[in-house]
Amino acid sequence: MxxxxxxxxxxxxxxxxxxxxxxxxxxxxxxxxxxxxxxxxxxxxxxxxxxxxxxxxxxxxxxxxxxxxxxxxxxxxxxxxxxxxxxxxxxxxxxxxxxxxxxxxxxxxxxxxxxxxxxxxxxxxxxxxxxxxxxxxxxIHGFYSPAALGIAAAIACSAFTFLLGGGPIEMLCTFFGAGAGNCLRAKMNKHHLTLFLCTAVSVAFACIVYTLALTGLEHCFSVSTHHQAGYICSMLFIIPGFPFITSGIDLAKLDMRSGLERLTYAIIIIAVATLAAWILALVLHLKPMDFLPLGLNVSQQILFRLIASFFGVFGFSIMFNSPYRLAATAGVIGAIANTTRLELVDLAMFPPAAAAFCGALLAGLLASLTKNSVGYPRISLTVPSIVIMVPGLYLYRAIYNIGITSISTGAYWFTEAMLIIMALPLGLIFARIMTDKTFRHCS
Known part of the structure; x- marks a missing residue:
């Protein structure tokens, strides 16, 4: 039968x-x-x-x-x-x-x-x-419920918002938007719905919730509409960090089929997510803009970046179904590596791509030092710690500007994003070459 x-x-x-x-x-x-x-x-x-x-x-x-x-x-x-x-x-x-x-x-x-x-x-x-x-x-399925994964995304994306220059208003709206979006995505994934549907719907929902939260604050507390600058941060939970990074590692080992397939998979997610966010931005009359200055001095900025980087990486690690101990270890590594990257740009005037390479290299070296004591695979530490460095905001601005036929501006943001995206796996690859003798040979 x-x-x-x-x-x-x-x-x-x-x-x-x-x-x-x-x-x-x-x-x-x-x-x-x-x-x-x-x-x-x-x-x-x-x-x-x-x-x-x-x-x-x-x-x-x-x-x-x-x-x-x-x-x-x-x-x-x-x-x-x-x-x-x-x-x-x-x-x-x-x-x-x-x-x-x-x-x-x-x-x-x-x-x-x-x-x-x-x-x-x-x-x-x-x-x-x-x-x-x-x-x-x-x-054995995942440790966390869709609601818990929503909270993890809310924490991670709120931290991400601060690291991109956002303040408390943007962080609060992002918390609600990203939390709602990733909770919905987790529920849809449980029903094995197709990738395109899960990505587009969860991103759209996150952006709508962000806008509703901001509109509520505008009516109740008269906050400035300029805080719409954090709108795109609510969808950054969708960043395909694992396939991006593992594609670079596979290409470095000449596993061309796996590397190219993973890269294509990551590009599909980015394309669907940014296009969905762009369409929502047109419907809701939102556009990319710079964040309002926070007025922090250097020491305050470094301290808050360390804290935000820790919670950002911790949240992303939980989204990857890591237990708390592993997520906390990745958070410490990410806090050190990502803050170093940001300060290289601000204080040492490094180009963003060069700083991204240094940050990823540092994350890879720290993961190699700690993986034996933690007992978890190296990739479980390295990828969450540098996902927060992936330039999701740059990619969105590239798609948005290309969509409104501002080609030169879109090309600028796309070039900046591609340089950083190429630098991140290269940093991990060279850290692996330096610390793993089995990886540095091609036999």
Whole structure:
């Protein structure tokens, strides 16, 4: 009997335990090539689902293959893996794919722990038992409810607003707008709605809530309409930091397919989000403008930037499903790295792109120093700590000005944004080259 129409999925689930029926009770090292390959492939696709890059996925699959005494080659993209396992004269090839991608640093940590302990487990556990372990990891969902993710986005984007030059009014309106927008996005993601719909609707909702909050303040407290300058900050929760950064890392390792697919995915999100915000701006009669000066001296500015950077990175890390300890560690790293970046621009007159490179490099070096004591993957620390450096405001201004045919102004903001976006992964890549001898080689 066929399933009801609403239960049919475009991507069919794989019955992983069917591979292991013939060898129950025997260690995986004594199993057939197809059973060994099923464990390797499932591990790779689960790692890919966490948002990590091709280099880490391939490295983990190779680790399992070596322990099982076979050879594995893999071609990895954003949503799919094609891999071949070889044992003597026998070959086994499989193609696996995901229906969507996301970021889950907690799941990534559990998967890396599975890989790190595989050497001791593979000699005493059967393939069925290993798949049961993977079942358990797969079934553990996010730590946080949509409401909690909304609060995390509200905190992160409010902090982001201050770092961009906004004051208390802009921060308050952003808190409501970003919180509402990301809460809605989390609820839509739970229902597996398509990327374009989730992005456009959540951004539009965030911008509308910001405008309503500002309008309420204007009527009740007679605040200036100039505070509409923070309107775009309410949608910065949508910034695709993980795919942006991992695309750069994959391209550095010549994983061209994965790098280009991740970059395309990030560009799609940015394009849909900025276009949705631009259309809303036209409807609501809003336009980009400079923030009102806050009148802080240098020491006050540095102190508040440290605090705002910490809470901004902490909020983004929570949105990536990080536990509090990991989020706090990333927050400390981000506070130091991002404040350094901003002060290099203001005090040392660095070009923004050069300062972004230095900030990302510092974040990567600090993450390398602390990852062993924290016990979490390096990427779980580095990416949240530099997401706050991604120039979402520049990208919006570029799209807005191009949309109203002010091409020269739009090109200026787009160029500034692209230089910073290229500098951020480069900073992490060189930090990784300096601190990880396995990463600096291409073999």
């Amino acid at each position: 066929s399933l009801p129409e609403q239960e049919l999925h475009n991507h069919m689930e794989i019955p992983w335990h069917d591979y292991t029926k013939k060898s129950i009770g025997h260690p995986i090292t004594e199993a057939s090539l197809s059973e060994k390959a099923s464990v390797i492939g499932r591990t790779g696709i689960m790692l890919l689902s966490c948002g990590t890059g091709a280099w880490r996925v391939r490295s983990s699959m190779n680790t399992l293959a070596r322990e099982l005494g076979i050879t594995c080659t893999a071609d990895i993209g954003l949503l799919s893996i094609e891999y071949t396992c070889i044992d003597g004269g026998e070959c086994y090839t499989q193609s696996l794919c995901l229906f969507n991608t996301s970021v889950n640093t907690s799941k990534l940590f559990r998967m890396e722990r599975f890989v790190n302990h595989f050497a001791e487990n593979c000699t005493k556990m059967s393939g069925d038992e290993l798949h049961s372990q993977l079942d358990h990891i797969h079934e």
